[in-house]
Amino acid sequence: MSRLKLILLQVAVGLGFLLLWHVLTTYPILAPTRQTQFFFSTPLDVLARIWKEFASGEIWRHLWITLLETILAFAFGAGGGILFGFLFARREFLAAVFDPYIKAANALPRVVLAPIFALWFGLGIWSKVALGFTLVFFIVFFNVYQGVREVSPVVLANARMLGMNERHLLRHVYWPAALTWMFSSLHTSVGFALVGAVVGEYLGSSAGLGYKIHEAESVFDVTGVFAGMAILSIFVILLDFLVTLIERRLLVWRPAPSTND
């Protein structure tokens, strides 16, 4: 399939969805328009609201707060994940002792922690960073742990035969291997950092995209909810695009994944 055709089809699906939404909420087909508009708003209203948010400049502050929380959650989570992933992979004893506790902690639904974090860290950004941290940490931790343990034994034996000691191995073999695995989970972990931030804001805060959505919901402002969701989606896509750019730069040595066209 040609690229142009693909893009046209993608646009057609989006427009089709918007058109269906518009028709069903503007004409009394399934139910009176008053009712459908209360529950589903209309695409034009949502678009107008998004425009207003950006035009008034109000939304930038919230976007910045959410972005800051996401970046901090990612930085701390990835840092901790790398540190402990490394440590546990190199010290089998530690890994064996802590194994059940790590599994238990990871199995816990993080949403239940949000109120506790709000209590500990207050309603500012740090309770959201903490929630994002608990999500990102485990993803990076497991990836790095796996990555360091699965370093090719041949590459390792070769490095040893080149006279490398533990310090050299750490720098030239284990560290790059761990980084690779961290980057392979970059999309997931950045996504989870954002989820942590937004869910945290949603459950209690005074700023951020999650707060905006929650605020609209509490007054049954469906247009506001959908506008917030749309802005959040665009934000996620832009963030993901940025991650792809970083990934391409940092993993130049990796062969391109085979595509089956």
Place this chain on the structure above:
Amino acid sequence: MPISPSASAVSLHRVAITFGSKVGGYTAVQNIHLEVLPGEFIAIVGPTGCGKSTLLNASAGLLKPSDGKVEIFGVPLHGLNGRAGYLFQQDALMPWKTALQNVAVALEPKGISRKEAEVKARDWLRRVGLGAFVDRYPHMLSGGQRKRVALAQMLIRDPEILLMDEPFGPLDAQTRQIMGNLLLDLWAANRKAVLFVTHDLEEAIALADRVVVMSAGPAAGIIGEFPVPLPRPRDIAEVRLEPAFHYIHKEIWASLRTEVQKAYAQGEEASP
């Protein structure tokens, strides 16, 4: 370290290697005696699974023999063999480093500055014919080119002993010939003791001063040593056409054939 002129570069004495426990384990090789003189090129041939690589790993210090002695220039080997370079059958380059970085990093343990190491690495890559590929990552290179990088990586440290484990095994026939000639050229310029493992008898004869034949495993041993008195310098492709080559090949194959058949029969029994 004192080096007596008579000391072998590698000396295996009554070496046995058992995997697993001593009682219920699998004995790969047993009662191995082998001397590699300084500057001598030795090829080890034998059927698949006879423990050729095991011997190499014991000489490298990657494996500790369960019995017997390994001596390097007359000194008993403890831990890794720091005087040997090892060329692996599989890809052993660091995939996150360019060809240049892969070769240069081999000098870091020797305490040579990065700048100087890179100058030397560039020179070595040129010598193995990769002068134009210094900034490529391993996945951008062909199998033969990766082997050249690995060769440069091993030789830049100037090891006194070269251990090679079917290094050209995965390559196609033409590339193997080119790599074989490259290896002989580099070796002729600076003669090291070489222990070259291969399953290809023709390759062994074309390269080596002496061909060592191993029996089929388990508990494989050395069943014959054959000198190869072909003149040097040799060309891998041309030397195969000489009558003397055929004569040597016939002689070694006579002893190798029964072992290959034995190993094959074992494989047939084990497979269903």
